[in-house]
Amino acid sequence: MVDYDSDFTVKQQIVNALRARIEAGEWAPRRRLPSVVHLSQEFGVARDTILRALEVLRDLGLIYTVKNRGSFVKLGADFVAQLIPEPGVRIINRPAHDDEIRELSLSEHGWVTVVERGDEVEVYPADRVEIRGPEG
Structure with a gap:
């Protein structure tokens, strides 16, 4: 319910x-x-x-x-990353771009999780990322 x-x-x-x-x-x-x-x-x-x-x-x-x-x-529905936000880190979910869909083997309307640390950017398949608070 x-x-x-x-x-x-x-x-x-x-x-x-x-x-x-x-x-x-x-x-x-x-x-x-x-x-x-x-x-x-x-x-x-x-x-x-x-x-x-x-x-x-x-x-x-x-x-x-x-x-x-x-x-x-779907096969491969397991996690590839566990993220714990830190000060100064920005984490956003957004629709994947065409190149990300190909590179990450996502569905046509797949989403990604983008982690920005200053100039460093990491992109993960959104369905395989877990975001946890600092206390775990």
Whole structure:
């Protein structure tokens, strides 16, 4: 179920919940996710809300969808970096540029996490980065 009093939108709560299951290994790579109907009943929301949440997970590169078959966990949905922000470091998420999509093997609408430390810039696939506070 979703918390309608939360600071997060209903869609974002569902994205967070589904992403947590994928990252925890509850759904292994290539495993089919529960159906849209099942998820809408589980979360108590409309099908369109689930479809929009799945679209975000697709854009993040965590899942892929096969027409008339369902959505599946994508291979390589594991972390490549764990970032702990430091003073003077800027971390932003943005849509990937065409060259980043090719270089990082991202989906067409993939996102990247950009870490800027002065003149130094690092770019990571957004779906494989975890950002933690200094306390861990």
